[in-house]
Each structure stands twice: as C-alpha cells, then as structure tokens.
Amino acid sequence: MMPRVILHNSISLDGSLTGFEPHMELHYRLVGSYKPDAHLIGSHTITTGIELYEDGVPEEHASDFKKSKRSRSLPLWVIIDTRGALQGVLHTCRRFELCRDVILLVSERTPSGYLQYLSERNYTYHVVGRNHVDLKQALLLLSETYQIKTIVTDTGRILGNLLIEHGFVEEISLLVHPVIVGGASYPIFSEVKILQRLQLKKFERLEEHYLWLVYHVQKE
Ligand SMILES: NC(=O)c1ccc[n+]([C@@H]2O[C@H](COP(=O)([O-])OP(=O)(O)OC[C@H]3O[C@@H](n4cnc5c(N)ncnc54)[C@H](OP(=O)(O)O)[C@@H]3O)[C@@H](O)[C@H]2O)c1
Known part of the structure; x- marks a missing residue:
C-alpha cells in the first residue's frame, strides 16, 4: 500500500x-x-541545510560508523542521493537527535565509491531505479520494508x-x-x-x- x-x-x-x-x-x-x-528529503535540501545551519562539517568519530539506537517513536530520515552528493557529510544527519536512523535511496548509476562509503558506515541503502530514484517504487518499498504509513x-x-x-x-x-x-x-x-x-x-x-x-x- x-x-x-x-x-x-x-x-x-x-x-x-x-x-x-x-x-x-x-x-x-x-x-x-x-x-x-519518516521524512523524505532530497540531497540538495541536506547540503543547503548543512551550509545554512551547521558551523562546518565536523570530523567523523568512531560512533559515526554505527547505527544510532534511538527511540522507535522517532521518524526515519529517508534521503534520495543517487550521485553521492552527501559523501563525507552524512554523519551530520545521523547525529541529529530527532532522527531515528538515516536510510538512503540510490540508483543503478550511483558511484560505487559512495556505496562503499555507506556500507563502511552501516547506512542502509536501497537501489530503486536506473538513473534517478523511481519514486513510486521507493514509496512502496518504504511501506513494505519499514511499515511506513505516514x-x-x-x-x-x-x-x-x-x-x-x-x-x-x-x-x-x-x-x-x-x-x-x-x-x-x-x-x-x-x-x-x-x-x-x-x-x-x-x-x-x-x-x-x-x-x-x-x-x-x-x-x-
Ligand atoms: N522553506 C522550506 O520549507 C524548505 C524546505 C526544504 C528545502 N528548502 C530549500 O530548498 C532548496 C533545496 O531544494 P531543491 O529544490 O534544490 O532540491 P530538493 O527538493 O532537495 O530535491 C533534490 C532531490 O531530488 C531528486 N531528484 C531530482 N530529479 C529527480 C527525478 N526525476 N526523480 C526522482 N528524484 C529526483 C534528486 O536526486 P538525485 O540528484 O540524487 O538523483 C535530489 O535528491 C534549498 O535552497 C533549501 O533551503 C526550503
């Protein structure tokens, strides 16, 4: 559904x-x-948000490589990023206290180096689409895999x-x-x-x- x-x-x-x-x-x-x-967010929104509201990108620590263990009542952040625009900065999202966890939606054209960056840091990602993310497929996946209703x-x-x-x-x-x-x-x-x-x-x-x-x- x-x-x-x-x-x-x-x-x-x-x-x-x-x-x-x-x-x-x-x-x-x-x-x-x-x-x-869940929140569904485009990569430009994240990059401009970091420019506007963060005081630079902080260095990564060992804790940034682990999934956060926050309350299940918090929303997931689902970010579309097929080009790897967020490589090197995703920990700013993961650190945000009102975010349960970060999930990436990528496509078949996503650079392999970015997928490696995600895997090394234990970010869950889904390949949905050839070029851009197929939005219908993505919404169905979120509903079926994560029981996301709203x-x-x-x-x-x-x-x-x-x-x-x-x-x-x-x-x-x-x-x-x-x-x-x-x-x-x-x-x-x-x-x-x-x-x-x-x-x-x-x-x-x-x-x-x-x-x-x-x-x-x-x-x-
Ligand atoms: N006032 C507010 O409430 C508010 C809220 C949020 C943002 N903003 C402002 O909005 C600006 C950023 O937003 P934006 O309009 O540049 O971009 P955006 O809404 O962040 O959208 C960019 C996203 O759309 C994806 N996309 C592009 N074409 C697509 C397609 N054909 N199919 C599927 N996905 C596609 C891109 O994916 P890939 O490139 O990864 O394929 C990228 O992740 C900033 O200035 C920010 O400050 C304002």
Missing part, C-alpha cells in the same frame, strides 16, 4: 521557499503534529514538485511567514506542470503573524 505523503514547507507570503529565515521551532512543531514514520516531506522545490506531479502527495501543509521575498524568490510550485485542484482542510493563525494552511490534493 502506498504511504500517505504530506508535503510540509515554510514559505514567504509570496510563496518563496528561500530568501528568509524560517521559524524552525514552529516548522518542526507542525511536522511533529503529523507523527510521521511520510512528511519537508524538502525543496525539485523533489516536492515531482511528488505532487506524480500524484503522490495527499496533503500540502504550508507555514506562511510574514515576509515578502520579492525578486529573489524561489517559488514553491513553479515546476509543477499539471493543474492541481485542492480543498482547504484547515487554516490557523499561529504566534500572531504566521498562518498554517493545510490543503487536500484532489485526485483526478
């Missing part, structure tokens, strides 16, 4: 994903309200728009910030090529100036 996929993003009033400082505490409070079994994807435009366009997103959750980014904006939906009809499920004013909007994506 396909898992339920919720796209959750923080945006400016003019729909930009970047160019402002997201209210992280509020962003993750809303993510947590879905009690996700996925929150708080990723960027590339992966988010692909998931919408393929009809895999059931709900869109937006935390609208009281800012306008203007000319430098990175519009959240600009790569969706097929009209999407939505139904408003919920709207809530938060911390005075923020708005939480939740839409159900209608299936054609």
Whole structure:
C-alpha cells in the first residue's frame, strides 16, 4: 500500500521557499503534529541545510560508523542521493537527535565509491531505479520494508514538485511567514506542470503573524 505523503514547507507570503529565515521551532512543531514514520528529503535540501545551519562539517568519530539506537517513536530520515552528493557529510544527519536512523535511496548509476562509503558506515541503502530514484517504487518499498504509513516531506522545490506531479502527495501543509521575498524568490510550485485542484482542510493563525494552511490534493 502506498504511504500517505504530506508535503510540509515554510514559505514567504509570496510563496518563496528561500530568501528568509524560517521559524524552525514552529516548522518542526507542525511536522511533529503529523507523527510521521519518516521524512523524505532530497540531497540538495541536506547540503543547503548543512551550509545554512551547521558551523562546518565536523570530523567523523568512531560512533559515526554505527547505527544510532534511538527511540522507535522517532521518524526515519529517508534521503534520495543517487550521485553521492552527501559523501563525507552524512554523519551530520545521523547525529541529529530527532532522527531515528538515516536510510538512503540510490540508483543503478550511483558511484560505487559512495556505496562503499555507506556500507563502511552501516547506512542502509536501497537501489530503486536506473538513473534517478523511481519514486513510486521507493514509496512502496518504504511501506513494505519499514511499515511506513505516514511520510512528511519537508524538502525543496525539485523533489516536492515531482511528488505532487506524480500524484503522490495527499496533503500540502504550508507555514506562511510574514515576509515578502520579492525578486529573489524561489517559488514553491513553479515546476509543477499539471493543474492541481485542492480543498482547504484547515487554516490557523499561529504566534500572531504566521498562518498554517493545510490543503487536500484532489485526485483526478
Ligand atoms: N522553506 C522550506 O520549507 C524548505 C524546505 C526544504 C528545502 N528548502 C530549500 O530548498 C532548496 C533545496 O531544494 P531543491 O529544490 O534544490 O532540491 P530538493 O527538493 O532537495 O530535491 C533534490 C532531490 O531530488 C531528486 N531528484 C531530482 N530529479 C529527480 C527525478 N526525476 N526523480 C526522482 N528524484 C529526483 C534528486 O536526486 P538525485 O540528484 O540524487 O538523483 C535530489 O535528491 C534549498 O535552497 C533549501 O533551503 C526550503
């Protein structure tokens, strides 16, 4: 069975994903309200997150080579990375206290050196697709192998728009910030090529100036 996929993003009033400082505490409070079994994240989101929020990449320690033993109530982080963009930096994700464990989705074209890097550090990875990751196959695999029922994807435009366009997103959750980014904006939906009809499920004013909007994506 396909898992339920919720796209959750923080945006400016003019729909930009970047160019402002997201209210992280509020962003993750809303993510947590879905009690996700997993987060699905694109590799660009991880690399830009490390650049923005980490003070450089720390050296690896022996503990970074072992799987974390955290509570099963925490979500898994499922990261798509077919090109090995995260080689050398994945331990920053594994160290994150709210992440149960990191699982990689790769493809047949993924460099063997990257697969070796993953194996040496005991990261579980799955080969799903020839070139890019086959998203349908990936979602089915997560459901069947890990019994994942609810996925929150708080990723960027590339992966988010692909998931919408393929009809895999059931709900869109937006935390609208009281800012306008203007000319430098990175519009959240600009790569969706097929009209999407939505139904408003919920709207809530938060911390005075923020708005939480939740839409159900209608299936054609
Ligand atoms: N405001 C927010 O809530 C929010 C949240 C997250 C991120 N962001 C921002 O968004 C930006 C990063 O996002 P992004 O839009 O560059 O990328 P992204 O959403 O991280 O997506 C990139 C991922 O999409 C995969 N991909 C590309 N084409 C694919 C295909 N045809 N089939 C399957 N998978 C495919 C790539 O896989 P491979 O290349 O490995 O094949 C890669 O893992 C950053 O600026 C970040 O700050 C904002």
